[in-house]
Each structure stands twice: as structure tokens, then as C-alpha cells.
Amino acid sequence: MHRPHPAEAEVAEELAAVRPALLSRYAAELPGARAAVLSRLWRALTHEPLPWITGRDPGRDGLTLRLRDGRRLHGPAPDPYATAAYVTVVRLDDVDYDHPARLMTDLAVPHCVDFAAELGHSVASLALSRAGQPGPADHPEEWPAVDWEWEQRIVDGHPYHPNCRSRPGFSVAEQLAYGPEHRSPVELGMLPVRAGECLVTGVWPDELRDGERLLLPVHPWQAVHVLKRTCEEKITAHPLMSLRTLAVPGGPHVKTALSARLTSSVRDISVYSIGLSATLSSFAESLAARTDGLLHVTRTLGAATADSPDLATVLRESPQTYASTERGERVVPVAALATTALPESPAWLADFTRLTLTVGLRLLELGVALEAHGQNLLVVLSATGAPLRLVYRDLADIRVSPARLARRGIPVPDLSGRIVTDDVVTLRRKLFGSLVAGALAGTAGSRAALRGALETAVSDLPRTPDLVALVEEPLPTKALTLMRMSPGMPGDQWAMLPNPLRGQAR
Known part of the structure; x- marks a missing residue:
């Protein structure tokens, strides 16, 4: 001891x-x-x-x-x-x-x-x-x-x-330099790559071009440990909670490849995700328009890769785009809500839960399961702290159901690979595991608080088959420890938690 x-x-x-x-x-x-x-x-x-x-x-x-x-x-x-x-x-x-x-x-x-x-x-x-x-x-x-x-x-x-x-x-010096909680600005390197050697989707900005070359923002840890390169030109940015995504003052959020194991995964950016980024961004924007103004999705401005998951960058607009400073609104990552006094109010937590479930279940009914954990999901708060609407970022791990989209008469985007599925269990696990067992549970902080918020919120929601599954079945969550101790089994594995609205998991 x-x-x-x-x-x-x-x-x-x-x-x-x-x-x-x-x-x-x-x-x-x-x-x-x-x-x-x-x-x-x-x-x-x-x-x-x-x-x-x-x-x-x-x-x-x-x-x-x-x-x-x-x-x-x-x-x-x-x-x-x-x-x-x-x-x-x-x-x-x-x-x-x-x-x-x-x-x-x-x-x-x-x-x-x-x-x-x-x-x-x-x-x-x-x-x-x-x-x-x-x-x-x-x-x-x-x-x-x-x-x-x-x-x-x-x-x-x-x-x-x-x-x-x-x-x-990461050495101690690197953690102090790059960890967002240590609040140090980071100098992103600008690595020049011939445009003809890159896959680019969306619009790559002129300020990140040098003649026939693209300037790809590179995290300094990646430059030293993986690429073994030095970059003469640099821009100052501020690390966000994912560490590899940084905010450029007055500019976009920059998602960089970072080929290190952080929490569970090696944080590179696949060529697959770069190829789908523009299509996903346009599709998500059109889908958000069906939520009566309750959801915004940050647009992917441009994405590029030098045909390698170790050298790729995604540029996204800042979630702050969707707050009115004139009205005193602010956009807060859900993971940061626990640092405020707001979740201590049962009424506030119920309102927030109602808002998130309304949006999440509506999109699931239409055919999209968000990975709405506390990092991807943000909430727009009024000047008094009331939850008004949501902002979602990072579309790389959502799931899209062509069958559900077709039933609603929504054009099916040209997507392929793991992001596409009609499996009901997979779709529900994606949303319920990230939103309810993740974002909402993390904000509530206990089973009792989560149960109270869910009881209030679900009574106002349409009783769809997805809602019935949410309130009557055990609650899925990623089995994060099992996944780390199963090196030969790629992909998600799941645990079933006791439903806070019912008894023990079956």
C-alpha cells in the first residue's frame, strides 16, 4: 500500500x-x-x-x-x-x-x-x-x-x-507542452507536400498553399517521433481535449494525425475518413436542417492526406460559429459541463437530457446514429445558462442506415465501409453508448441523478421503437477494458449496464 x-x-x-x-x-x-x-x-x-x-x-x-x-x-x-x-x-x-x-x-x-x-x-x-x-x-x-x-x-x-x-x-516535458490541461500554446509545423501526391476533399485554403505544394499542419510530437521531419514554417494553436485537435485563434479547428496510443486508440487519420469527409459534411448539414434548429454540425472545410494515416489533416469550423455573442450565448463541450455548477440542478439536467434525447432519437429515426460522447457533443447555453441547442463535431465515427434514410425519403449519400449499416443493434449501441452511458451519465455523475433526468425527459418524447429499447433494455457501453485486453480482436466490444430506469441488466 x-x-x-x-x-x-x-x-x-x-x-x-x-x-x-x-x-x-x-x-x-x-x-x-x-x-x-x-x-x-x-x-x-x-x-x-x-x-x-x-x-x-x-x-x-x-x-x-x-x-x-x-x-x-x-x-x-x-x-x-x-x-x-x-x-x-x-x-x-x-x-x-x-x-x-x-x-x-x-x-x-x-x-x-x-x-x-x-x-x-x-x-x-x-x-x-x-x-x-x-x-x-x-x-x-x-x-x-x-x-x-x-x-x-x-x-x-x-x-x-x-x-x-x-x-x-510522451515525456513529462511533452505532456506539459502539448496536454490541453496544461494550457500551453502549441506550434504546429507546416509540412510542404506536392499537391499531386495528396488526396484533398473540400476546399484547401490558399493560406495553406505554397505554389504547387500544400502545407499540411503537423503536430510537433508527430513531426519528431513519427515523420522525423522539421518544419520551418509554423502556426500557433491551442490544444483541445483530444490533444491532437487544436484551435487556431480566429481560424478553424485543426485535427492532426498523432500516431500515439492515447486512452485506447492510435490517433492517426485514415485515408478512408479523408475520402468521405466532404460527403459526410454536406450530408450532415442537410440532416441537421431537419431538427428544427436544435442541432448544428460543424462543417469540414477541407481535408488532405499524403496517402498516409500518419500525415493527414482535417480543417473544421469552430463550434463557436453557432453561438450569438450579442445574446450572450456560449458553446460548451458536454465534457466540460462538470466543471460548472449547472449539472448540480436536477431541473437543468432534465432540460439538457430532454434536448439531447430529442435530437439523438430524431436523427436515429431518420437513419443516423451519432457518436455523441462528451467530446463530440457541445451545447449552446443562453446567457442565463439554459440549454438551447446542440453542436456536433467530428463525423468520422457516426453510423448511417441506408434503409432508414430510404423509408424517410432522404437521399442516401455515396458512402461505403464501416460507417454504413442497417443493423439495429449497432445503430442503437452507437447512440445510446455514447450519449446516455457517456455524455449524459458523465454529466449526471451518478445513477440516481441520471435516473431522475431520464424519467423527466423520456415522458415528453415520442414512443418510438428506439425509445422503448432505451427505457426497457440494458444500456450498452463500450467495454473499454475488455477491448484493451483483447489485442487480437479489432473493433468495438460491449458491456450491458443496468438500465437506470429499471432493475439489473438481464
Whole structure:
């Protein structure tokens, strides 16, 4: 208990060299970071279909997991929708564990070694992220004035992923320089590439051209570690919560390739997604027009790749385009709502839930399932904080049903590949898993709060087959830990959570 983990010691050693003033705060944040990651891991262990867990036995003092080899793992009664760090210790047979990486190592299950290393990095990086935050006296009471400041408020990363802050391959100096929560501007390199060697969709701006060459914005980490290139020309931008997407002051949001494993995935940009970007953008814009003004979709202005997922860029308009500054409106990423006082109001949470479900279910009925998690989904708030309408960004992982579109008389766009499906389960999982088990649950922060908001909201919605499935069936969520521990199985895997409106998952 409380022994420094090697990843924690490694970060401390690097921090002593590059930012020694943060060392004491970093050490003070480690216990809370361990509990935050352990709580996320406990959620996964208690609900995901991990093959080495054979049973789950609730008791008056918590929950006991039966492992395939006969051991028992005991911890508190789980709340799959909780965002607070409520798990500080779990017991494996007769041994207590307060560190998720050590627990995973001693579980000694298939593929645990790499995952345990990532958990160690997640704890250390989370403590570093928390240590770098301003104190209460330095934190202004006013709401942020620019879009990237909202994104930089999100310190803890994904509210449910145990690898919420895992950044393998990033030194401490690079985390401080590029992590949005550390609030440093980033110099994007401009890499010249012959236009004839690029796939371009949309309109590539003149200011990013040099004669017959395109200037592709490149993240500095990518330039050094992957491309092994230096860029003489640069532009200053501010990292958003995804780290690889940055806001250019007065300009677009720039999504860059970043071939590092952050949380779950390697963050490159596929040639496939570049090829579909213009078609998807135009289609989404026309579909948003069918929501009576409740939804805007940020337009893809241009996208380009030098025929490589490691060298590609997408330019999107800023979500701030859809707020009226004259009326005092602001656009807030849903993941940042937890940094405000708004979700503490049950009435506000119910109004927000009603708005998001109205839009999400309407689009699903038409034939599009949004991946509406807290990073992709933003809300336009009035000057008084009332939720008015939504903004959605990043269309790369939506799902489109040609059959549903055809039933509604909507022209089917020229799309192909994984984005196209008529499978009802796939469509519902995409929306419900991201919006309800993700954005709404993360904003509510507990099963009780989520249940109250859903009960109020669904009573006002049309009782479509999709709504019936939402209120009566177990709630899907991505099995993020199972996915990280199944290296030979690409694609999404799922867990079924107890429906907050009903009893336990069937």
C-alpha cells in the first residue's frame, strides 16, 4: 500500500529536471489519482464481460467477483454511472490493493502486463495533470471567453476509462507542452507536400498553399517521433481535449494525425475518413436542417492526406460559429459541463437530457446514429445558462442506415465501409453508448441523478421503437477494458449496464 509505482517515480524524476516547482503538488495528487483510476477499473471489472471473471456476488458490504482460478476480488457496491473516485481499496483474497496497476499485475490474467503498464502511466499522468492546475485564488470566476479555454478545463480525461490519462510515448516535458490541461500554446509545423501526391476533399485554403505544394499542419510530437521531419514554417494553436485537435485563434479547428496510443486508440487519420469527409459534411448539414434548429454540425472545410494515416489533416469550423455573442450565448463541450455548477440542478439536467434525447432519437429515426460522447457533443447555453441547442463535431465515427434514410425519403449519400449499416443493434449501441452511458451519465455523475433526468425527459418524447429499447433494455457501453485486453480482436466490444430506469441488466 502507498509504495511509489515505477511509473510514478519515472514521472517524478523527469519532473524534477523540467519543472521542479511541481514536484510537491504532484506527490500530493498521487493518492487521488490512484483512487480515480481504480474507480474506473472497478467499474470495468464489475460490469464488462471479462472472460476470467465467472461470477459477481452482491453482499451487504459490497460486491465480490469470483475469478476463474478460484480467487475472490472484493470491493464496494458499484455505481456504473458514478464519476467520483469512490474506490480507494479492493481486496484480492487477503491482500488489499490501492493501486490499479499493481492489482492488474497480480491478477495475472491474459494480456495484463501491457494493460497494467498503461494503468501505471494513467495514474502518474493524471497526478501530473492535476498538479499543474491553478489554485482557487488564481482561477477566474468568469466563464471562459474562448473555445479552447473550455476544453482545457477538462483535467481528468475520460470519466469512465481506466486509461483516462495514459500517454505512453510522451515525456513529462511533452505532456506539459502539448496536454490541453496544461494550457500551453502549441506550434504546429507546416509540412510542404506536392499537391499531386495528396488526396484533398473540400476546399484547401490558399493560406495553406505554397505554389504547387500544400502545407499540411503537423503536430510537433508527430513531426519528431513519427515523420522525423522539421518544419520551418509554423502556426500557433491551442490544444483541445483530444490533444491532437487544436484551435487556431480566429481560424478553424485543426485535427492532426498523432500516431500515439492515447486512452485506447492510435490517433492517426485514415485515408478512408479523408475520402468521405466532404460527403459526410454536406450530408450532415442537410440532416441537421431537419431538427428544427436544435442541432448544428460543424462543417469540414477541407481535408488532405499524403496517402498516409500518419500525415493527414482535417480543417473544421469552430463550434463557436453557432453561438450569438450579442445574446450572450456560449458553446460548451458536454465534457466540460462538470466543471460548472449547472449539472448540480436536477431541473437543468432534465432540460439538457430532454434536448439531447430529442435530437439523438430524431436523427436515429431518420437513419443516423451519432457518436455523441462528451467530446463530440457541445451545447449552446443562453446567457442565463439554459440549454438551447446542440453542436456536433467530428463525423468520422457516426453510423448511417441506408434503409432508414430510404423509408424517410432522404437521399442516401455515396458512402461505403464501416460507417454504413442497417443493423439495429449497432445503430442503437452507437447512440445510446455514447450519449446516455457517456455524455449524459458523465454529466449526471451518478445513477440516481441520471435516473431522475431520464424519467423527466423520456415522458415528453415520442414512443418510438428506439425509445422503448432505451427505457426497457440494458444500456450498452463500450467495454473499454475488455477491448484493451483483447489485442487480437479489432473493433468495438460491449458491456450491458443496468438500465437506470429499471432493475439489473438481464
